Amino acid sequence: MKVLFSHKTGNKYFYDENSNQDYHCKEGMIKRDDILNNVIVKSNKGVLFTVLTGNNFDRSIKIIRGPQIITNKDLGYIISRTRINKFSNILEAGGGSGAATIFFANLVNSVKTFEIVPKHFEIIKKNLKKNEIENVELILGDLNEYIEKENDNHYDLIFLDLPNPTKILEKNLNCLKKGQYIVIYQPSITQIKEIVDFIVKNKREDFFVEEISEISVRNWKITEKIARPEFKKEIDHTAFLIFIRKV
Amino acid sequence: MKVLFSHKTGNKYFYDENSNQDYHCKEGMIKRDDILNNVIVKSNKGVLFTVLTGNNFDRSIKIIRGPQIITNKDLGYIISRTRINKFSNILEAGGGSGAATIFFANLVNSVKTFEIVPKHFEIIKKNLKKNEIENVELILGDLNEYIEKENDNHYDLIFLDLPNPTKILEKNLNCLKKGQYIVIYQPSITQIKEIVDFIVKNKREDFFVEEISEISVRNWKITEKIARPEFKKEIDHTAFLIFIRKV
Amino acid sequence: MKVLFSHKTGNKYFYDENSNQDYHCKEGMIKRDDILNNVIVKSNKGVLFTVLTGNNFDRSIKIIRGPQIITNKDLGYIISRTRINKFSNILEAGGGSGAATIFFANLVNSVKTFEIVPKHFEIIKKNLKKNEIENVELILGDLNEYIEKENDNHYDLIFLDLPNPTKILEKNLNCLKKGQYIVIYQPSITQIKEIVDFIVKNKREDFFVEEISEISVRNWKITEKIARPEFKKEIDHTAFLIFIRKV
Amino acid sequence: MKVLFSHKTGNKYFYDENSNQDYHCKEGMIKRDDILNNVIVKSNKGVLFTVLTGNNFDRSIKIIRGPQIITNKDLGYIISRTRINKFSNILEAGGGSGAATIFFANLVNSVKTFEIVPKHFEIIKKNLKKNEIENVELILGDLNEYIEKENDNHYDLIFLDLPNPTKILEKNLNCLKKGQYIVIYQPSITQIKEIVDFIVKNKREDFFVEEISEISVRNWKITEKIARPEFKKEIDHTAFLIFIRKV
Numbered sequence: 003m004k005v006l007f008s009h010k011t012g013n014k015y016f017y018d019e020n021s022n023q024d025y026h027c028k029e030g031m032i033k034r035d036d037i038l039n040n041v042i043v044k045s046n047k048g049v050l051f052t053v054l055t056g057n058n059f060d061r062s063i064k065i066i067r068g069p070q071i072i073t074n075k076d077l078g079y080i081i082s083r084t085r086i087n088k089f090s091n092i093l094e095a096g097g098g099s100g101a102a103t104i105f106f107a108n109l110v111n112s113v114k115t116f117e118i119v120p121k122h123f124e125i126i127k128k129n130l131k132k133n134e135i136e137n138v139e140l141i142l143g144d145l146n147e148y149i150e151k152e153n154d155n156h157y158d159l160i161f162l163d164l165p166n167p168t169k170i171l172e173k174n175l176n177c178l179k180k181g182q183y184i185v186i187y188q189p190s191i192t193q194i195k196e197i198v199d200f201i202v203k204n205k206r207e208d209f210f211v212e213e214i215s216e217i218s219v220r221n222w223k224i225t226e227k228i229a230r231p232e233f234k235k236e237i238d239h240t241a242f243l244i245f246i247r248k249v
Numbered sequence: 250m251k252v253l254f255s256h257k258t259g260n261k262y263f264y265d266e267n268s269n270q271d272y273h274c275k276e277g278m279i280k281r282d283d284i285l286n287n288v289i290v291k292s293n294k295g296v297l298f299t300v301l302t303g304n305n306f307d308r309s310i311k312i313i314r315g316p317q318i319i320t321n322k323d324l325g326y327i328i329s330r331t332r333i334n335k336f337s338n339i340l341e342a343g344g345g346s347g348a349a350t351i352f353f354a355n356l357v358n359s360v361k362t363f364e365i366v367p368k369h370f371e372i373i374k375k376n377l378k379k380n381e382i383e384n385v386e387l388i389l390g391d392l393n394e395y396i397e398k399e400n401d402n403h404y405d406l407i408f409l410d411l412p413n414p415t416k417i418l419e420k421n422l423n424c425l426k427k428g429q430y431i432v433i434y435q436p437s438i439t440q441i442k443e444i445v446d447f448i449v450k451n452k453r454e455d456f457f458v459e460e461i462s463e464i465s466v467r468n469w470k471i472t473e474k475i476a477r478p479e480f481k482k483e484i485d486h487t488a489f490l491i492f493i494r495k496v
Numbered sequence: 497m498k499v500l501f502s503h504k505t506g507n508k509y510f511y512d513e514n515s516n517q518d519y520h521c522k523e524g525m526i527k528r529d530d531i532l533n534n535v536i537v538k539s540n541k542g543v544l545f546t547v548l549t550g551n552n553f554d555r556s557i558k559i560i561r562g563p564q565i566i567t568n569k570d571l572g573y574i575i576s577r578t579r580i581n582k583f584s585n586i587l588e589a590g591g592g593s594g595a596a597t598i599f600f601a602n603l604v605n606s607v608k609t610f611e612i613v614p615k616h617f618e619i620i621k622k623n624l625k626k627n628e629i630e631n632v633e634l635i636l637g638d639l640n641e642y643i644e645k646e647n648d649n650h651y652d653l654i655f656l657d658l659p660n661p662t663k664i665l666e667k668n669l670n671c672l673k674k675g676q677y678i679v680i681y682q683p684s685i686t687q688i689k690e691i692v693d694f695i696v697k698n699k700r701e702d703f704f705v706e707e708i709s710e711i712s713v714r715n716w717k718i719t720e721k722i723a724r725p726e727f728k729k730e731i732d733h734t735a736f737l738i739f740i741r742k743v
Numbered sequence: 744m745k746v747l748f749s750h751k752t753g754n755k756y757f758y759d760e761n762s763n764q765d766y767h768c769k770e771g772m773i774k775r776d777d778i779l780n781n782v783i784v785k786s787n788k789g790v791l792f793t794v795l796t797g798n799n800f801d802r803s804i805k806i807i808r809g810p811q812i813i814t815n816k817d818l819g820y821i822i823s824r825t826r827i828n829k830f831s832n833i834l835e836a837g838g839g840s841g842a843a844t845i846f847f848a849n850l851v852n853s854v855k856t857f858e859i860v861p862k863h864f865e866i867i868k869k870n871l872k873k874n875e876i877e878n879v880e881l882i883l884g885d886l887n888e889y890i891e892k893e894n895d896n897h898y899d900l901i902f903l904d905l906p907n908p909t910k911i912l913e914k915n916l917n918c919l920k921k922g923q924y925i926v927i928y929q930p931s932i933t934q935i936k937e938i939v940d941f942i943v944k945n946k947r948e949d950f951f952v953e954e955i956s957e958i959s960v961r962n963w964k965i966t967e968k969i970a971r972p973e974f975k976k977e978i979d980h981t982a983f984l985i986f987i988r989k990v
Binding site: 007041055059075077078079081085087088180208211215221223242248 | 254288289299300301302303304305306308309321322324325326327328329330331332333334335352355356357427428429430438439441442445446449454455457458460461462463464465466467468469470471472473476489494495496
C-alpha cells in the first residue's frame with residue numbers, strides 16, 4: 003500500500019500497488035508510474051503529493067467504521083497503565099468496530115471478544131480478516147451470559163466498553179488473574195461514578211479502584227515561522243477510563 | 250509480591266512473600282500471616298491496608314531510578330500511534346533508566362538499546378535483570394557511531410530520547426524499514442522545532458513529519474459524595490513527541 | 497432585546513422588541529405576542545424556544561466581525577492577572593474588531609485604541625457606536641509613531657495584539673506607569689520567544705517577564721443522565737499571553 | 744511597596760518603602776538604599792534580586808488567607824463571561840477570604856457580601872481595609888435569610904461560593920435583574936449536577952443553564968534555549984463554574 007499525502011489539503015489517499023491503475027481523487031489524477039517511482043508527485047490538477055510507504059497506522063485508519071472507535075490516546079494508555087504484554091490474554095466486550103480488538107491482538111497472545119449486536123459483529127469480523135488477525139476469538143453474544151464459563155485465571159485484562167458494566171462486576175470473575183485489571187471505558191463521569199458507587203455500596207473488597215483517568219492529546223503545528231497548538235484537532239473529550247484491580 | 254495500600258496515606262508498600270518476615274514501615278508493623286491470608290489488614294499502629302497481589306504495573310514503579318523516566322502517558326501513545334506490535338524490532342537511544350526499554354521489551358520481538366553514560370548503563374542492566382527481560386541487547390556506546398552498521402530494514406521503530414537527535418537524522422538510516430517511524434522525545438518545543446527546521450533546511454524528502462504531540466493524563470477522585478479532578482496529580486508537562494516517518 | 501434559544505438546535509436568535517414584527521428564522525415563525533408574553537414559545541414549525549432577556553454577553557456576540565476576535569477566556573485573564581480596575585487607563589493596538597476594546601471600555605476609566613487598517617478601523621467605530629461606548633479614543637494609525645507622544649505615567653496597561661510587538665518595546669514607554677504591565681497576545685510560541693529573546697539580548701532591565709500563559713476553557717454537558725465534557729467546543733488554542741512588567 | 748524578585752529561587756519578597764530599614768530574608772540582607780535606587784541589587788549572601796515597583800497584582804497576593812481563595816483564572820472568566828462592568832452591582836456569598844470581593848469591588852459599582860463564619864468575616868474586613876475598598880457592604884450572616892429583603896432589580900450578578908447553593912435558588916430572586924446571571928463555583932462536578940438536577944426536577948423555567956465551564960491556565964518557561972510548559976505550576980483543578988441566567 004502507498005499513501006498519497008496532499009500538500010494542498012493535508013488529506014491522505016490510499017493506493018493499492020496491485021491495482022495496475024492510475025489513481026483518481028478529487029485533487030486530480032496521479033499516474034501509477036509516478037506513484038511507484040517518486041517521492042514527490044504531481045496530479046494532473048497540479049496538486050503536489052508526498053508518496054509514503056503504507057504502515058500499520060494507515061491500516062488502523064482504514065478499518066470499516068461501525069460504532070465509534072476508541073482513539074489511540076486511550077488505547078495506548080490502557081496498555082501502558084495495565085502493563086499487559088505479548089504473553090497476555092485479553093477478554094473484551096463489546097467489540098464495537100474492532101479497533102481495540104485489532105490493536106490488542108497485534109500486541110498480546112490472545113483476545114476473546116464479545117459483541118452482542120449482529121451488525122457490529124459482522125463489521126468486526128470483516129476488519130479482523132482485512133487486518134489478517136488470527137489470535138482473536140470473536141463471539142456473537144452477551145458477555146454476561148458467558149463470563150462464568152471461562153477458565154479460571156486465564157485473563158490478564160478484562161476490557162469493557164458497553165452499557166451497564168456493573169452487571170459484569172456482579173458475576174464471578176474467576177477467569178481474571180488476581181492483581182490484574184478490569185478497565186472500563188465510559189463517556190460520562192456519572193457512569194464512572196455509578197461503578198464506584200456499586201463497589202462501595204456492595205462492599206466489594208475484591209475490587210480495588212486504582213485510578214480514574216482521562217487522556218488528552220494536543221497536536222502542534224510547526225513550520226519555519228510558527229510553533230503553536232493546532233486549531234481544531236483531536237484534543238476533544240472521548241471517555242473516562244477506570245482501572246479496577248482484582249484483589 | 251504483595252502490595253500494601255495504606256488507607257491513611259494512599260502510599261503503596263511492596264512485600265516480598267519469600268521474606269518470611271513481618272513487614273515494617275512508617276505506618277507500623279503488619280504481620281506476615283495477616284498479609285498472606287487477608288484482604289484488609291491492620292498495622293500495630295492501627296492503620297488499615299488493602300493487600301493487593303503484585304502485578305507488572307507495580308514492578309514498573311519499583312525499578313531503580315537514574316535519569317528521569319518516561320511516563321506511561323507517553324509510552325502508551327508511542328505504541329498506539331506507531332502501531333508497533335509483537336513482531337516488531339525497536340532501536341532505542343539513550344536508555345536512561347530502562348523504563349521505556351522494559352516496557353517495549355515486554356511488548357515486541359526485540360529491542361536494541363544504546364546508552365552512552367556508564368552509570369546509566371549499569372542501572373539499565375540491573376533493571377533488565379530484575380524484570381527478567383531477555384530480548385534486549387544493551388550497548389554501552391553512542392548510537393551515532395553504530396547506527397550505520399545495523400542491518401538494512403531490520404527496525405520498525407527508532408526511539409530517541411537524547412540531546413542532539415538531528416545528528417542521528419544525518420546518518421544513513423537504512424536499518425529502519427520504509428514507512429516506519431523515528432519517534433523523538435524532547436522536553437522543549439524549541440528542540441522539536443530544531444528537528445523540523447533541520448528537515449526543511451536540508452530538504453530531506455525521505456523524512457515526513459507526520460505528527461507532533463503532547464499527551465496529558467488527568468486523574469479523577471470519586472467518592473460517595475464527590476467527583477472531581479485530583480488536586481496535584483500528574484497532569485504536568487513531560488515532553489513533546491515528534492513522529493517522523495521514513496518515506 | 498430578546499434572545500430566542502432553540503431547544504432543537506441550541507441556536508440563539510436575537511429579537512428586537514422595537515421591531516413590531518413577528519420573528520422569522522430557519523426554524524419557523526414565532527409570533528411577536530408570544531415572544532413578549534411567554535417564556536417557552538413554539539414556532540409554526542413546532543420548534544420550542546426559551547425566550548431570554550438580552551444582556552451584555554449577547555451584545556458581545558452580536559458585534560460585527562472583521563479580524564479574529566479575542567475570546568472571553570483570554571480577556572478575563574488579562575483583567576484578573578493585571579488587576580486593572582475602573583480607575584485604569586488602557587492603551588491598545590491593534591484594535592481588530594473592537595471586541596477587546598468594548599470589553600475593556602466597559603470596565604475601566606478610558607481606553608485609547610490604535611488600528612492601522614482603515615477597514616478594521618471602520619468596523620471598530622461601528623461596534624463602539626452600536627455598544628454605546630463613549631470612553632474610547634480610537635485612532636487610525638500606527639502606535640509606533642504615536643506612543644512617545646503620549647503623556648508620562650498615564651497608562652495602567654498596554655495591550656498589544658499586532659505583528660512585530662518588539663518594535664513597541666524599542667520605544668520610550670514613559671506613558672506606562674512603573675510596576676504596570678505590557679500584555680502581548682500572540683498565536684505562536686515562537687513569537688513569544690522572539691519577545692523574550694529581544695529583552696534578554698538587549699539587556700532590557702526595565703522589562704521583567706513575569707508570566708507567559710495560555711488559558712483553556714472546557715465546557716461540560718450535564719443532563720439528568722450524563723455529565724461529561726462537551727464534544728467539539730471551545731477548548732481550542734487561541735494564543736499565548738506574555739505579561740511584561742515595567743520595572 | 745517594592746517587590747524583590749530573587750534570581751536564585753524565583754521568590755518574591757515585599758518591601759514597604761516607609762519602613763526605614765534594610766530588608767532581611769532567608770536569602771540575605773538587602774540595603775534600603777540599594778532597594779530605593781537600583782533595579783538589580785545583591786544581598787549580603789550574594790543573591791541577585793530585581794527590584795520591582797509594587798502593583799495591584801502584588802497586593803492581591805498579599806491578602807490575609809483564611810479559606811481557600813478563588814484563583815485569577817476563575818475570577819477573570821466570571822467577569823468576561825457575564826460581562827458585568829463598572830456600573831454593575833454584585834451580590835456575593837460566601838465571602839471566604841475576600842479575594843473575589845476585592846477583585847469585584849475594584850471593577851464594579853458596588854458589592855454586597857455575605858459571610859456566615861465570624862472568623863472569615865473578620866478576615867474579609869481586614870483585607871478590605873488593607874486594600875482601601877469602600878464600595879463593599881459586608882454582612883455577617885446567611886444570605887438565605889436576607890436575599891428576599893433586597894430591592895427588586897438591583898443586582899447584575901449573584902455569585903455563590905458556598906455549600907447548598909440550591910437553597911438560594913429556592914428563594915424569590917427578584918433582586919437580580921432579568922437576563923443576568925447567577926454564577927456558582929463548586930469544586931465537584933457532582934455538586935454542579937445537583938444544581939442542574941434541582942432546576943430540571945422543579946421545572947424552573949425562570950432559570951436557564953447557559954454554560955458549565957472549567958478554566959485552566961498553563962504557564963510557560965522561556966529562556967534563550969528552551970520553551971516549554973512549566974513543571975509543577977498552577978494547571979490544577981480548582982472548581983467548576985455554572986452560569987445560570989434569569990429568564
